[in-house]
Amino acid sequence: MSADRPKLFLSDNSASVHPAIWEALRRADEADTPYDGDAVSTGLDERMGEVFGCEVAVLWVATGTAANCLALATMVQPHGGVVCHEEAHIEMDEGGAPGFYLHGAKLLTVPGEGAKLAVADVAARLDAIRDDVHQVQPHALSVTQASEYGRVYRPEELMALGELARTRGLGFHVDGARFANAVAHLDCEPIDAVGAAQALSFGFVKNGGMTAEAIVFFDTGLADVARYRRKRAGHLQSKGRFLAAQIMAMLEDDIWLANAHHANAAAQEIAGACGNRLLHPVEANEIFVTTTQEERDAIRRQGFDFYDWGRDAARFVTAWNTRDEDARGLAKAIANL
Known part of the structure; x- marks a missing residue:
């Protein structure tokens, strides 16, 4: 790959x-x-x-x-x-x-x-x-x-x-x-x-x-x-x-439920690295994180694609096919900010 x-x-x-x-x-x-x-x-x-x-x-x-x-x-x-x-x-x-x-x-x-x-x-x-x-x-x-x-x-x-x-x-x-x-x-x-x-x-x-x-x-x-x-x-x-x-x-x-479990688990992997940056409790497959523009740029330079959420936040969404290594990689990128 x-x-x-x-x-x-x-x-x-x-x-x-x-x-x-x-x-x-x-x-x-x-x-x-x-x-x-x-x-x-x-x-x-x-x-x-x-x-x-x-x-x-x-x-x-x-x-x-x-x-x-x-x-x-x-x-x-x-x-x-x-x-x-x-x-x-x-x-x-x-x-x-x-x-x-x-x-x-x-x-x-x-x-x-x-x-x-x-x-x-x-x-x-x-x-x-x-x-x-x-x-x-x-x-x-x-x-x-x-x-x-x-x-x-x-x-x-x-x-x-x-x-x-x-x-x-x-x-x-x-x-x-x-x-x-x-x-x-x-x-x-x-x-x-x-x-x-x-x-x-x-x-x-x-x-x-x-x-x-x-x-x-x-x-x-x-x-x-x-x-x-x-x-x-x-x-x-x-x-x-x-x-x-x-x-x-x-x-x-x-399959609908198994897919959702996988997406939710990937979201929890990422949420665990966000600490007090989390804007909302992560209960499904969306993670809203407080970030600066510079921090978002740093995450994108590592190959992650996501949406800005206003001026001071980012939204990350996991899916049924989110790769475990990608979820861990994003978690590490956020933790290292």
Whole structure:
């Protein structure tokens, strides 16, 4: 292997595709029913139901943005709003897609440490909204598991937020772009990392997938609405078996969970060298570290690639295929600053 091989900590989106995905795509390359009528697509409900231990309905889509927005569109009317963290992905990194898919519905943002929502803060935001036609009324609550800073909601936190949503008549959605990493950190049953959510955007691309994400509906009636919205949004692919095959491959032998364990372990290796430089506890596969520009330049000169996080910090993201020697090397580079 070349000595100057890339040592990527930019994003888990930079990672290569897991070999099981390529095998699954080859197996799926046979004539079958188009759209979502193929054998693999129709088997996703049962297989995902086994993962969560309950009845679910699963729709595949091509991107996490579409997964989040199509799920929320089943809960939110155009005149309503979605309560979310002020740094949630749907607020900061989806280019206005929620407003587009939800036909103008508004995001109602709430602050919170570690990009996590607390019940008291959400309740205060809801209490401040007058119940009249002059203000946007909340229709849904969306949380990110793990959060934008790699923080993980505990089962009791999710249950409390879900109870608040239920008592306030709100839908409850979980953006699970790094859901696998959250489950691996919690070492719990997958259903416990969802709480009482009606829908989960189950991320696979960041976890070794290629071009397929899953919307898991625990309120299966919402899936009937989402199917029409998926078609209207241009996400009903005619050869959907290739998306379904990717998801199914990741579920087999719990590859999704094994990949997350590896990424989390690599993150812990790096975090152990950061000391008081850590901006947030490392609970998934993201590490945020206080650094100067000169220190970041020094790390890059050693072959590591990552993102600056503002003027005074760096973000490092590990992946399912992060090499052990690279994680150790980055840890050493940070320790030596």
